[in-house]
Amino acid sequence: MATSSVPPCAMYARIKTIIAEARLESGGGGGYDNSSGGGSSPASPGASESDGSSSADEFYPPDLITSEFPRHASPLSSSARDEFDFDRDCVRQFFVSSPRVLDDVHTHQQRTLLLLLPAFASPADAASQADALSHWLSGLDIAWVLDMGASGRGGGALPRRELGSRVSAWAQALGTMERLFRRLRHRELEPAQAAALGELAAASSGAMLGLAGAVAVLGSSPSTLLAALDLYAPLSETYPVLAVLFSWGPFHPVPAAAGAALAGLVETARRGGRDLGAFVRSHCTWQMPQGGEVHPCVGFWMGYLRCMLRRRVSLHLVLGGDDGESPATPLAPGAEGIHRLVAELVSCLEAALEEKAAALASPGLRQVFMLNNTHAVVRRAAGSDLRHFLPSDWLRVREERIEGLIRGYMDASWVPVVSRLDSGGGRTKQPARRRRPLIAFYTAFENACSAQRCWNVPNPALRGVLRNTVSEYVVPAYRRYLDDHPEVEAAPGHTAEELEEQLSDLFEG
Structure with a gap:
């Protein structure tokens, strides 16, 4: 089976760039409050609408918002705003x-x-x-x-x-x-x-x-x-x-x-x-989002972990003793018990997302779903103090995972499309036989585009990487086929440029 023509180094460089954006957007931690306890929940410095998960709880189902995270979730959500309307004047008065x-x-x-x-x-x-x-x-x-x-x-x-x-x-x-x-x-x-x-x-x-x-x-x-x-x-x-x-x-x-x-x-x-x-x-x-979008649990749990770390001194004093006794000293930066707990919970979240992905019928959509959610988890970790509580190689492993998901998506969705051009007898002199693989390619291409226009990659940078990866694999292969068979003309509306234009509409949801 053919493999992607995109140079691995180029793809990896793009992925490292979009992951680094989370750090830049947050200013190295943004508005995260390092206080040890109490208070409202932290802002979501590394998250925005562009990653499909917005604030820590914008997509929370209402019944779970009210029953589990009435105020510990992000204060940016509509539910949290409604609950705190009564206190706004008091807060405003306090600050002025x-x-x-x-x-x-x-x-x-x-x-x-x-x-x-x-x-x-x-x-x-x-x-x-x-x-x-x-x-x-x-x-x-x-x-x-x-x-x-x-x-x-x-x-x-x-x-x-x-x-x-x-x-x-x-x-x-x-x-x-x-x-x-x-x-x-x-x-x-x-x-x-x-x-x-x-x-x-x-x-x-x-x-x-x-x-x-x-x-x-x-x-x-x-x-x-x-x-x-x-x-x-x-x-x-x-x-x-x-x-x-x-x-x-x-x-x-x-x-x-x-x-x-x-x-x-x-x-x-x-x-x-x-x-x-x-x-x-x-x-x-919760119900799976349509089109492989970010699952609500990502914002819910990454926001919860940030809220929990705001109470990390109490967390260490209460949960830190394996012998049933509270430690005598407060939490020091880098305490291994808190590190281990955060890493385990993030891994548990990722495993739960893998289980949700397995229920999707389309292999390509499974890859897009995990790509969106892995990227959202990484952005939320890289854009907040959570990154200080994760293993030193955690970001690198997720960058490689994102690269692997893109490759898996290509193998599932576009390698079979391009492989249509490799069948039909190579340079046979019979034009009719040379046109058959082209017709099969057009059919597979249109089917793939039709399905994947409904898939959604909310983050613009990630969407751009995925579109470029598809275009740089499909369009050059199509051009080579036409160059190798000058006697075969492209069907109307199917020049290389027109195919590239169609690919630019993918992942809009």
């Missing part, structure tokens, strides 16, 4: 406010706190304390923690689609509490006021543990894992500070409950970490 404005907000909260202290003075009035606590937590937009109970028994009623936004509000409120408690604690308070402040701190921080308990009893899922990691850092850092601030001993109910909640989050996160590989496979069950 002067330090004086923010200080005024804290001053107002501090005054409110002082006004609530009498309800926690001795002798205790349970009804007054409950009303004051509700008022205090409502002012921080987290009164819903009172419905959960510190034990987390209300976890089953926690709406999963609200999980991300609730964790974010919880972390922000806990930080505000700590700052205000510290400010007041360093003021000269009357002994009764200091005691009341301690009671209010214990009641509010104890109520806050309800969310941690609720997350700990949720079923294992990707969003639960991220939520557990988001809660782990502030819980492990803030509650010891509060214990020192208010002289809570080891047997005080709040530190004891915080320790139990932390242990529950660790177990939940470890369970989710063990299940991540199964999650990758099970979340690749």
Whole structure:
């Protein structure tokens, strides 16, 4: 069987160029946030509409967006934008406010706190304390923690689609509490006021543990894992500070409950970490895109990995110990445990894509599907900090894989077309016999073009490489045939230039 006439070095150089574009477009990492935990998900610096996968979740099926990644997925998607409409004014105010404005907000909260202290003075009035606590937590937009109970028994009623936004509000409120408690604690308070402040701190921080308990009893899922990691850092850092601030001993109910909640989050996160590989496979069950386009799971999981790495300190502390104990030191750059986890999950995603490709009937379309998806995975890895957590030869191996997919596509789709020109007796003097292979070639060529116009290669650079590869293989072979048989004329509409024009319309979807 004939092979592609495109020089391997030329094809490989083009492939290396389009892979390098991801690094250039991202500026070496773009807007990726290296923070260790919490917050909204990272932008998608290495992805754009040109690779067919756009933002991290633009193609997510709505039911999976709302059930699994309500906020941990890319904030660029329409679903994420809709969910965060209520918070835009607050975010905008935060960024444009002067330090004086923010200080005024804290001053107002501090005054409110002082006004609530009498309800926690001795002798205790349970009804007054409950009303004051509700008022205090409502002012921080987290009164819903009172419905959960510190034990987390209300976890089953926690709406999963609200999980991300609730964790974010919880972390922000806990930080505000700590700052205000510290400010007041360093003021000269009357002994009764200091005691009341301690009671209010214990009641509010104890109520806050309800969310941690609720997350700990949720079923294992990707969003639960991220939520557990988001809660782990502030819980492990803030509650010891509060214990020192208010002289809570080891047997005080709040530190004891915080320790139990932390242990529950660790177990939940470890369970989710063990299940991540199964999650990758099970979340690749969406309907296959038409024309070999990028599968939705690519954006979903590559975006998820970037979100997970934003919490990599918590991830290392929670998942890093093979002996069941958390490491004593935080994650250092290049920690092998995180490297191994990222590499395994990307490989699992690639294996799932291979399984999806196997279901396609056309061998050529299978190659195009894997080409699109491999290219999308590479762009998302090369254009973000994910590349630092993958093996040093990972990009080179994928570049070679893309080259092999192009060759496989050529062998499946165009080598059989060009082979029609090699049959029919070579330089026989009978024009009728010389025309037969040409007719067979025209038929095979039109059939291939007709089918492959419906195939889609969304990325312009990759589409250009594929079109050039086809054209540089088919058109020269056709020209040689016509040159070798001057007595045979090309059929109308089938000059070499016209065939080249038809090939320029391939892969438009």
